[in-house]
Amino acid sequence: MSEKKQVTNQAGLRGVNAGRTAICTCGVEGMGLNYRGYDIIELAGKSTFEEVAYLLLKGELPTRSQLNAYVKRLRGLRELPGALKEVLERIPGTAHPMDVMRTGCSMLGTLEPEAGFDRQQDIADRLLAAFPGIMAYWYHYARHGRRVDTVTDEPTLAGHALHLILGRTPKPLHRDAMDVSLVLYAEHEFNASTFAVRVATATLSDFYSAITAGIGTLRGPLHGGANEAAMALIERFTSPEEAAEGVKAMLARKEKIMGFGHAVYSISDPRNVVIKQWSKRLAEDTGDRTLFPVSEAIEKTMWDAKRLFPNLDFYSASTYHFMGVPTDLFTPLFVCSRITGWAAHLMEQRADNRLIRPNAEYIGPSQRAYVPIEQRG
Ligand SMILES: CC(=O)SCCNC(=O)CCNC(=O)[C@H](O)C(C)(C)COP(=O)(O)OP(=O)(O)OC[C@H]1O[C@@H](n2cnc3c(N)ncnc32)[C@H](O)[C@@H]1OP(=O)(O)O
Numbered sequence: 001m002s003e004k005k006q007v008t009n010q011a012g013l014r015g016v017n018a019g020r021t022a023i024c025t026c027g028v029e030g031m032g033l034n035y036r037g038y039d040i041i042e043l044a045g046k047s048t049f050e051e052v053a054y055l056l057l058k059g060e061l062p063t064r065s066q067l068n069a070y071v072k073r074l075r076g077l078r079e080l081p082g083a084l085k086e087v088l089e090r091i092p093g094t095a096h097p098m099d100v101m102r103t104g105c106s107m108l109g110t111l112e113p114e115a116g117f118d119r120q121q122d123i124a125d126r127l128l129a130a131f132p133g134i135m136a137y138w139y140h141y142a143r144h145g146r147r148v149d150t151v152t153d154e155p156t157l158a159g160h161a162l163h164l165i166l167g168r169t170p171k172p173l174h175r176d177a178m179d180v181s182l183v184l185y186a187e188h189e190f191n192a193s194t195f196a197v198r199v200a201t202a203t204l205s206d207f208y209s210a211i212t213a214g215i216g217t218l219r220g221p222l223h224g225g226a227n228e229a230a231m232a233l234i235e236r237f238t239s240p241e242e243a244a245e246g247v248k249a250m251l252a253r254k255e256k257i258m259g260f261g262h263a264v265y266s267i268s269d270p271r272n273v274v275i276k277q278w279s280k281r282l283a284e285d286t287g288d289r290t291l292f293p294v295s296e297a298i299e300k301t302m303w304d305a306k307r308l309f310p311n312l313d314f315y316s317a318s319t320y321h322f323m324g325v326p327t328d329l330f331t332p333l334f335v336c337s338r339i340t341g342w343a344a345h346l347m348e349q350r351a352d353n354r355l356i357r358p359n360a361e362y363i364g365p366s367q368r369a370y371v372p373i374e375q376r377g
């Protein structure tokens with residue numbers, strides 16, 4: 001193999017095992033996703049998000065009494081410190097909510113710092129319980145001038161997050177859809193944001209710094225930001241025919257279609273089957289006659305033209321939209337879920353740590369004589 005080919009294959013570290021994990025397998029035989037050995041389809045159909053959070057953070061599915069205690073514990077951690085609310089109130093309404101998540105996490109780290117690594121499970125629970133409040137407190141204050149209570153009587157995190165966003169008790173159907181969505185978004189092996197968390201963790205930095213790195217990495221449209229970009233795309237079209245033509249034109253211009261393709265899966269994203277069913281269900285429930293058919297037309301066009309399949313972000317977009325979630329809160333909701341996977345990886349990294357520091361293949365100029373500034377032409 002030529003030297004150039006080797007570099008190309010390693011671009012983006014695709015296919016390289018960059019470490020070991022007992023948390024998740026993803027992409028085995030081109031598809032497949034397991035959290036700690038449990039198939040994602042089964043977890044999405046049978047477990048609540050809190051059960052999955054417990055599984056990821058503590059290693060095993062909880063018993064009924066462990067689950068009840070865990071749900072109660074998370075409910076007790078929802079209130080935000082006054083100083084954090086003050087900072088959130090100073091972030092302009094024009095900010096992207098992902099900047100708010102990053103800042104909120106960072107600020108909480110100054111108020112409730114990690115003094116030693118013995119409290120890492122507590123910090124994971126705290127962030128899990130607090131992220132929906134950080135998102136919604138800022139959103140209602142900055143965009144609508146209202147100070148909302150970040151404590152709701154919704155028992156589950158899905159219901160709590162949705163209640164906070166909508167400002168009212170959500171429909172049971174929407175609560176269920178949100179719960180499944182959080183299960184699907186919770187964990188995905190060495191994806192870019194989790195890898196960023198592990199790199200920061202491996203320097204023996206603190207919990208909040210590592211999670212802040214994860215949030216910043218998730219924000220980009222090639223990763224978590226794709227759910228918002230997918231919504232913007234879907235909303236551009238008013239009919240399936242227009243969508244098919246529009247997407248073909250975009251592909252002809254070599255534009256990327258957000259919500260399609262994947263760095264690991266080569267056949268399909270197993271999470272898509274589940275989220276697409278929910279999108280369809282919510283479309284029927286809301287009487288939608290445009291967004292879902294447009295989404296399917298984009299899916300068909302992408303498959304026919306490029307053999308590219310939707311990833312989790314594509315049908316998550318319409319699913320969230322049908323629930324009434326504003327588009328720029330889609331990626332923050334991803335944070336509310338992925339904090340579980342990030343925290344699990346952080347703790348796994350700490351348990352068997354070595355600084356992550358790969359080499360680079362140098363492709364710059366060979367060694368050359370230094371030219372004093374007066375002689376540079
Ligand atoms: C939850 C998540 O984070 S899932 C990922 C969310 N991100 C997106 O949906 C963004 C859109 N998708 C993409 O950009 C890519 O598919 C990625 C980044 C997810 C994975 O990309 P990679 O493994 O690096 O593949 P890469 O970008 O090299 O694509 C391979 C080929 O398919 C094309 N391709 C891949 N995805 C897309 C897409 N969404 N739209 C159009 N073309 C695409 C590339 O242009 C490239 O074509 P070429 O060989 O002619 O240059």
Ligand SMILES: O=C([O-])CC(=O)C(=O)O
Nearest residue numbers: 187188190191192263264
């Ligand atoms: O694994 C990836 O590259 C992206 C992804 O699907 C995720 O993080 O859920």
